[in-house]
Amino acid sequence: MAVADASISRDQLFRTLLEDGPVACQVLDSDGRLLLVNGAWQSLTNLAPAEVLGRPFSELVATESRRQYEHSLQRLLQAGECPDLELRLAGRGRQPTVQLIWKPGPDGATAARQIFCILIDVSEQARLRRQLAQAQKMEAIGQLAGGIAHDFNNILSVIIGYADILRLKLPAGDPKHLDLDQILQASQRAAQLTSSLLTFSRRQLLNMTRIDLDRHLAATQKLLRRLIGEDIDFSVELACGRTLLADANQLDQVLINLVVNARDAMPTGGQLRISSRQIRVDDNAVAALGALTGGEYAVLEVSDTGSGMDEATAAQIFEPFFTTKEEGRGTGLGLATVYGIVKQHNGWIEVDSEPGKGSAFRIFLPTVPEAAETEQESRPADMTGGREKILLVEDEENLRTFASELLRRFGYSVLTADDGEKAMEIFCEHRKDIGLLILDLVLPKKYGYEVWREVSRLRPGIRVLFISGYPVDMNSLGATVPPGKGDFLAKPFSAQDLLAKIRDILDRG
Numbered sequence: 001m002a003v004a005d006a007s008i009s010r011d012q013l014f015r016t017l018l019e020d021g022p023v024a025c026q027v028l029d030s031d032g033r034l035l036l037v038n039g040a041w042q043s044l045t046n047l048a049p050a051e052v053l054g055r056p057f058s059e060l061v062a063t064e065s066r067r068q069y070e071h072s073l074q075r076l077l078q079a080g081e082c083p084d085l086e087l088r089l090a091g092r093g094r095q096p097t098v099q100l101i102w103k104p105g106p107d108g109a110t111a112a113r114q115i116f117c118i119l120i121d122v123s124e125q126a127r128l129r130r131q132l133a134q135a136q137k138m139e140a141i142g143q144l145a146g147g148i149a150h151d152f153n154n155i156l157s158v159i160i161g162y163a164d165i166l167r168l169k170l171p172a173g174d175p176k177h178l179d180l181d182q183i184l185q186a187s188q189r190a191a192q193l194t195s196s197l198l199t200f201s202r203r204q205l206l207n208m209t210r211i212d213l214d215r216h217l218a219a220t221q222k223l224l225r226r227l228i229g230e231d232i233d234f235s236v237e238l239a240c241g242r243t244l245l246a247d248a249n250q251l252d253q254v255l256i257n258l259v260v261n262a263r264d265a266m267p268t269g270g271q272l273r274i275s276s277r278q279i280r281v282d283d284n285a286v287a288a289l290g291a292l293t294g295g296e297y298a299v300l301e302v303s304d305t306g307s308g309m310d311e312a313t314a315a316q317i318f319e320p321f322f323t324t325k326e327e328g329r330g331t332g333l334g335l336a337t338v339y340g341i342v343k344q345h346n347g348w349i350e351v352d353s354e355p356g357k358g359s360a361f362r363i364f365l366p367t368v369p370e371a372a373e374t375e376q377e378s379r380p381a382d383m384t385g386g387r388e389k390i391l392l393v394e395d396e397e398n399l400r401t402f403a404s405e406l407l408r409r410f411g412y413s414v415l416t417a418d419d420g421e422k423a424m425e426i427f428c429e430h431r432k433d434i435g436l437l438i439l440d441l442v443l444p445k446k447y448g449y450e451v452w453r454e455v456s457r458l459r460p461g462i463r464v465l466f467i468s469g470y471p472v473d474m475n476s477l478g479a480t481v482p483p484g485k486g487d488f489l490a491k492p493f494s495a496q497d498l499l500a501k502i503r504d505i506l507d508r509g
Helices: 010-020 039-045 063-079 123-169 176-199 213-227 248-264 283-289 334-344 370-378 397-409 420-430 448-458 474-480 495-506
Strands: 024-028 034-037 085-088 097-104 115-121 208-212 232-238 243-247 270-281 295-304 348-354 358-368 389-393 413-417 434-440 463-468 487-490
Touching (some): 024 039, 063 115, 123 176, 123 495, 208 248, 213 232, 213 270, 213 295, 243 358, 248 295, 248 334, 270 358, 334 358, 397 413, 397 495, 420 434, 420 448, 434 448, 448 463
Parallel strands (some): 463 487
Antiparallel strands (some): 085 097, 348 358
């Protein structure tokens, strides 16, 4: 060690550097026992020297890191060098992740060497790596879920479609209608499960419909009751009386996530309450309340008497991957998903919570006029056919067969193709006669939007209906399919859905 000022003792400088330095240091003997620790080491582990000196350092290494540490210690003593290690320590009150940099001392035989170590706290870097790995895992799961959902929604479309066709063929009053209704109800539940799965993997197309909030909450009570234990007192108080423009599946996802969180916060029982009401937000209160605009809002509140949260925890609960649950019991995406869905609905969410006294989540969603709701809900499904020629492009054979059979049954002339290139060949041959294109977005050889782009150059303004098992928002296709240039129908769809959508497109002018 070189010292610029000869008046400074090297021993004194070394002692000051070791004791008061910002980096945790320790010295081990050749058996791995702790001979010396400094002040920064004590701050890192929350352990006093009297508790640890003379003990093997391996006892302070977390179980999952211990074998790696002991193997590396032997290698260091035998070879005189060893790469740095990343270990998790079993300190008091926390378990920091550290980078261990070590080197044997020069004195004596190898067996008698002391080992000098520096421990650098890398807990934050390790947390960020775990978070990145979790994000990559969830992205991979999302891609897998999307592929499964695409195929599964094709299958469901066939099941729902042929059930609809059979129902059309049966005379009124035939008892087989009850069997078909059971098939259709089960298919719709399967479609909702697929939709819920995809909530975690991508931003979904919102299927916005007018929903009576109180009626919807009343209908979901039975489902929510199944999610909580018998030791939880569950009550619902409905006093909103207003209509929302919302996606029913996404609204259910919000309710399920909040109810499950409330249940987990009450492992020994408690009270869970769901309530609704309405408020009016004037323009002066917009900024204070977090609303986007003033007006009438429905308030949905989910409250519990569980463990509650402190202010610091409550400030982070809507962040992706933040969770208060033990490792392996939560992804940290539940409340982040709730927040995203509420924002997609032009609403906002707030939480009141106190440790030991429970939590209350309040969701504010804009309402719509009652007159518009009545008009929408009273309109029956359109089962009208037509005489136009339709080019149907779908690579799933069973779905293509069902859709073409249905359309022909209702008077349409149908041309079919199973990939994008065949679709272009057929269109070029019949382009003057085709009144509508029905294009699956994901096709072999050419994607549906690529077919639309080429067809539009040949016949600008031609009508198009995109279909897909992926919950794709048409606007997300960006410049490929400009907003307003195409309609979208998500799979699985019923015969009524398909016929009504086609008629709506063709009758626009």
